[in-house]
Amino acid sequence: MAKRKVEFENRSFQDRWEAQYMFADVKSKAVCLLCGDSVAVMKEYNIRRHYETKHQDRYKHLDMTQRLQKVEEFKRSLVSQQAMFTKAKPQIEAAVKASFIVAAEVAKSARPFTEGEFVKNCMIKVCDAVCPEKRQAFLNVSLSRNTVADRVRHLAANLQQQLVGKGKDFMAYSLAADESTDTSDTAQLSVFIRGVDSSLCVTEEFLGLHPMHGRTTGKDLFEEVSRCVDKMGLPWDKLVGLTTDGAPAMCGQKSGLVGRIREKMKEENVTSELTAYHCIIHRESLCGKALKMEHVMSIIALAVNLIRAKGLNHRQFKSFLEEVGTEYGDLPHHTEVRWLSQGKVLERFFQLREEICEFMEIKGKGTAELRNKMFLCEVAFLCDITSHLNALNLQLQGRGRVITDMYATVRAFKTKLRLWETQMLQENLSHFPHCQTMKEQLAAFPTTQFAEKLGILGADFTRRFADFEAQKSRFELLSNPFAADVENAPSDLQMELIELQSSDTLKAKYESVGAAEFPRFIPDTMPQLRSQAAQTLSMFGSTYLCEQLFSLMKMTKTSVVK
Numbered sequence: 141m142a143k144r145k146v147e148f149e150n151r152s153f154q155d156r157w158e159a160q161y162m163f164a165d166v167k168s169k170a171v172c173l174l175c176g177d178s179v180a181v182m183k184e185y186n187i188r189r190h191y192e193t194k195h196q197d198r199y200k201h202l203d204m205t206q207r208l209q210k211v212e213e214f215k216r217s218l219v220s221q222q223a224m225f226t227k228a229k230p231q232i233e234a235a236v237k238a239s240f241i242v243a244a245e246v247a248k249s250a251r252p253f254t255e256g257e258f259v260k261n262c263m264i265k266v267c268d269a270v271c272p273e274k275r276q277a278f279l280n281v282s283l284s285r286n287t288v289a290d291r292v293r294h295l296a297a298n299l300q301q302q303l304v305g306k307g308k309d310f311m312a313y314s315l316a317a318d319e320s321t322d323t324s325d326t327a328q329l330s331v332f333i334r335g336v337d338s339s340l341c342v343t344e345e346f347l348g349l350h351p352m353h354g355r356t357t358g359k360d361l362f363e364e365v366s367r368c369v370d371k372m373g374l375p376w377d378k379l380v381g382l383t384t385d386g387a388p389a390m391c392g393q394k395s396g397l398v399g400r401i402r403e404k405m406k407e408e409n410v411t412s413e414l415t416a417y418h419c420i421i422h423r424e425s426l427c428g429k430a431l432k433m434e435h436v437m438s439i440i441a442l443a444v445n446l447i448r449a450k451g452l453n454h455r456q457f458k459s460f461l462e463e464v465g466t467e468y469g470d471l472p473h474h475t476e477v478r479w480l481s482q483g484k485v486l487e488r489f490f491q492l493r494e495e496i497c498e499f500m501e502i503k504g505k506g507t508a509e510l511r512n513k514m515f516l517c518e519v520a521f522l523c524d525i526t527s528h529l530n531a532l533n534l535q536l537q538g539r540g541r542v543i544t545d546m547y548a549t550v551r552a553f554k555t556k557l558r559l560w561e562t563q564m565l566q567e568n569l570s571h572f573p574h575c576q577t578m579k580e581q582l583a584a585f586p587t588t589q590f591a592e593k594l595g596i597l598g599a600d601f602t603r604r605f606a607d608f609e610a611q612k613s614r615f616e617l618l619s620n621p622f623a624a625d626v627e628n629a630p631s632d633l634q635m636e637l638i639e640l641q642s643s644d645t646l647k648a649k650y651e652s653v654g655a656a657e658f659p660r661f662i663p664d665t666m667p668q669l670r671s672q673a674a675q676t677l678s679m680f681g682s683t684y685l686c687e688q689l690f691s692l693m694k695m696t697k698t699s700v701v702k
Contacts (some may be wrong), residue, residue: 156386200603235280242283245289250696253292256283299345303333306343307374310335311674314381315347317390317397318419318686321357322693327352329364330686333372336674340660341388344540347372349689358389362400376408383680386418419683420546421536423604426530430600431593436518437482443496446505447471452504460499461492461498468492483530486523490574513582520574521590522544524596528556528571537684542617542656546681547608550601557598564591617669618676619655623645636666 172190177408217366246255250315260283265279307313313335321327323387331347348368369376381656384390393399398416401672448471461469466489470482489496493516497507509515535549560571564587569576579585602609616624622641626634640646640662650658659673 144415155221178381187610204590211252226241230275231280234279235282238281239283239287240291240295242281243288244295245522246288247295250692253285254287256285256288259283269364289684293617295368303343303345305349307333307335307372309337310343310374310378310678311338311340311671312336312378312380313374314383314678314679314680315365315369315379316383316680316686317361317684318385318683318690319352319361319387319390320686320690327356328690328693329356329361330689331368332680332685333374334678334680336678338676340670340674342540342677344685346685346689348692356389358392358396361389361397362404365397365401366404376405377410377412379405379410379414379498380412380675381415381417381679383417383419383683383684385683388424391416392417415679417543417607417681419677419681420550420605420608421682421684424529424533424550425538427597427600427604428526430523431522433518433522433593436515436522437486437524440485440519443500443510444471444485444489446503447496455498460502461495464495466492466495471496483523486519487525490519490523513578514586517575517578517582520578521572521593523574524572525594526560528553536682540683541684542618542677543679543681544615544676545656547605547615548609548619550605550608554598554601554605557594557601561591561594561598564594597625607618614672614676618659620672621658622650633672634669636669640666 199207199210242256242259244254260278260281262283263278264275311331316332316334316640318330319327319329324394329348329350329352331349332345333347334342335342336342348364348371350364350368351447353359367381379401382401384397388396390397398414402414405412413419447453461643468488471488471492472481493510497510499505500510532549532553536546563571564568567579567585567587569579569585569587575585576592608615613624613628617629617637621637624637624641626641629637646661647662649661653661659670659677662670662673665672
């Protein structure tokens with residue numbers, strides 16, 4: 141190799157010009173810069189033969205200065221060609237990037253993939269009005285239906301790959317599973333994952349939505365969930381929690397999903413125990429039924445249905461409200477499956493109770509029950525307590541909620557119930573405005589009856605959330621570790637907990653960043669506390685994400701009538 145280099149340096153300038161400057165190496169082929177022909181193998185013999193055959197007669201009379209000028213021309217020509225391709229490449233990359241951005245927005249909004257073409261037409265019209273010279277750049281953005289679908293598939297695959305990569309670093313993870321039917325009566329199983337990595341960062345993501353065309357027994361649900369876990373490569377020994385909707389097929393201890401997952405963990409020789417929870421929001425909704433005031437709601441539903449069920453009655457009622465000049469112009473529908481629907485209907489019914497009675501009398505319907513003072517007192521109480529329950533429900537909803545904060549909200553509500561019960565017995569209705577309105581119209585308001593209702597509601601909250609109360613000390617290690625009782629803490633955490641509570645630096649950090657962010661600052665010298673914090677942070681408090689997905693699914697899916 142060195143000998144060839146010396147021989148090349150000893151050649152005349154003409155030989156070197158012919159061998160070095162005539163050809164360029166393009167994709168492992170020698171391409172002549174004079175005519176564009178290529179030589180398969182870049183060897184001296186092949187290059188010299190090509191020159192002598194095609195170009196020697198034209199360039200043999202050039203002196204050294206002229207040859208140097210030719211070399212510079214070749215260089216400028218090559219740079220110009222390269223610049224042209226470099227300029228085109230960023231334009232293409234920008235168009236592809238824009239296509240991905242629009243496809244992602246279409247997917248997030250759950251709109252049809254054909255919306256991409258509509259968006260492109262809008263962009264072009266805006267471009268024509270604002271920057272017509274950029275029209276071609278907008279035309280280069282491909283947003284056809286197939287392109288958008290392909291982009292969404294690539295994005296989904298990429299997100300799944302990222303989740304698989306994050307899953308390998310999980311210290312602990314939990315699952316939330318729920319099942320519902322779509323508009324075609326096909327059962328759909330929704331699964332979400334919440335994992336905590338070694339830096340105690342929380343990842344809360346969608347894991348899978350699986351149609352179930354046959355039965356939905358605990359075995360069927362377990363097979364789908366197990367397939368999700370195995371597909372993502374998640375280890376069973378890192379699974380610490382499972383939150384479901386409380387259905388028997390889900391929470392059954394033997395043949396349900398919970399029981400079968402525990403059996404699977406035993407088969408995998410997992411020593412830790414799976415913590416299973418019934419969704420907090422579902423429990424809160426079930427607690428409201430302990431009031432046993434369905435008779436009140438049924439009478440209200442009959443009156444509402446009389447107005448809303450028929451289009452003529454509904455139009456006439458709205459016209460009637462407009463004539464009498466009320467604050468509200470309509471009466472909402474009551475939908476049992478919607479958590480907040482009952483409270484909205486009760487509130488509007490109480491505000492329009494006089495107008496509703498008048499309208500029903502015009503229609504020739506009896507209103508004796510609706511005008512009964514005791515019935516209206518029950519409506520007022522149900523309206524007030526339902527508004528409090530709805531406020532609690534809204535506090536429990538949302539993404540990224542920590543289970544300790546959710547249960548703290550429930551505990552606060554239980555304390556409020558005890559306060560309201562005491563105040564109700566004392567005829568203090570400061571937190572029940574609708575009851576206060578009815579009390580001003582009656583000589584004797586049934587405060588004792590409603591105080592009993594509040595006591596029953598509080599007892600039902602205590603009963604349904606007993607398993608959360610049993611985890612109080614565990615939750616306290618995350619929510620307020622500096623106030624946790626060391627003697628009641630697990631023995632493997634006691635030494636580290638003492639070191640934590642004795643550190644003024646960590647205590648100052650806890651006060652500055654708060655309970656939710658503090659676990660990240662627990663030092664690596666306290667591995668048991670970090671592990672405990674990771675397990676608690678990973679737990680789902682509710683199946684809210686599943687319910688949200690089902691709502692979106694039912695809005696976007698349409699049944700095909702054949």
